[in-house]
Amino acid sequence: MENIAPPKYVRQVLRSLQARGHVAYLVGGCVRDMALGVRPHDWDICTGALPEQVMEVFPGALPTGLKHGTVTVRINSRSVEVTTFRSEENYADHRHPETVRFVGELTTDLSRRDFTINAMALSPDGLIMDPFGGLTDLEHRCIRCVGSPELRFEEDALRMFRALRFSARLDFTIEEATLAAIGKKAHLASALAAERIRDEVEKTLLTPRPETVGLMQHLGLLDVFLCARADALPELKLLTKLPRKALDRWMALCVILRRRGLISSVEDFLTALRLDSRTIRCCTDGAALLEGRKPRGAPEWKRLLRRWGVDTVSCAARCRDALDGGSSSRELKSVLKSGECFSMKHLAVSGDDLTALGLKGRELGEMLNFLLDYVIEYPENNRRELLLSLAGNTEEL
Ligand code: ATP
Ligand code: MG
DSSP, rough: OOOOOHHHHHHHHHHHHHHTTEEEEEEEEHHHHHHTTOOOOOOOOESOHHHHHHHHHSSOEEEEEEEGGGGEEEEETTEEEEEEEEEEEEEEEETEEEEEEESSSHHHHHTTBBBGGGGGGEEETEEEOOOTTTHHHHHEEEESSSHHHHHHHHHHHHHHHHHHHHHHHHHOEEEEHHHHHHHHHHHGGGSSHHHHHHHHHHHHSSOOOTTTTHHHHHHHHTTGGGGSSHHHHOGGGGGGGSSOHHHHHHHHHHHHHHHSSSSOOOHHHHTTTTOOOOHHHHHHHHHHHHOOOOOOOOHHHHHHHHHHHHHHHHHHHHHHHHOOOOOOOHHHHHHHHHOOOOOOGGGSOOHHHHHHHHHHHHHHHHHHHHHHHHHHOOOOGGHHHHHHHHHHHHOOO
């Protein structure tokens, strides 16, 4: 905590609230990260001031979530969220609280938070407020619910994913009762919006422990999206060999799930999880490509590039190396570096050239394809005169 100080603009927001007689603390993720010696990526403040009072202190501040008591204060193009102490009650459908009540007390606010390590606050003069033993759990590298895990997961089923995500990101274990409650309450995940599950899965895939997604699956959190349940999929560890890019990690996950027979269609799986259309297309094509054997020689690589495009083939090559070993990426790179033609765009003749030779319609398309097939085999012959004569000659036959 001593090593990392909040930036000046955050300290000033805290000070301004205090100067107007309101208690205010740093809270949640930033306090956890500071205690871990990691620089927080955002700074949240909680306060006893009501949202209207926060806006009085900072005229012009944006009421970004008034219902939840959140006001965003912008200073020097940086934002700080200032949220009134609140309690949450009557969770509907294991997702959202129906009632949010502003309360005067910090401990009540901390008690609505998910895990002990996320339920600490830091006063402007450096005093840590830790009513649920978050610091001890940080020391023991442990994720533990605030209060009864079963009740907390019944209130909000997303917390089960968050527990696994934080354990993967921080390399923490999940406390026994918390883990047991996930097993017991996993079915409540079916009440969640697919987008929220997608975001948690993606964030987990990008952590140093992507195999935690296998545990999500094993515990039943992904039942809605899979045809069966399997053991914890330890092979997902191999994803750490891939760059920390969402596309690469989704593709490798899909390939592993297909190989395990846990999904029947990559496209259906990703569509149900509301992935964007580019990711769905790339992963569907990449997984299909990986079902075939490894390409041998430059012409085979070029045929794949022609059919699936550079992004998909490159990503599939990285996945093949990570999952099955080998040097596909290196081979592909040398093909790409050679500058040899594999697409119509780089063919030395165009449709217009063939039209000038009197070709049209289907015949013209077939000729272009023939010429491209030809230069994929004989890259040194991607020359205009030679191809025009080939096209002319064929027409005369
Ligand atoms: P990150 O570094 O991933 O942003 P974070 O702890 O800041 O981690 P956020 O999702 O930004 O996580 O949430 C901020 C804080 O709000 C958390 O630290 C936690 O105290 C509380 N919180 C967020 N989501 C929930 C939830 N579903 N249930 C209870 N408390 C939550
Ligand atoms: Mg945060």
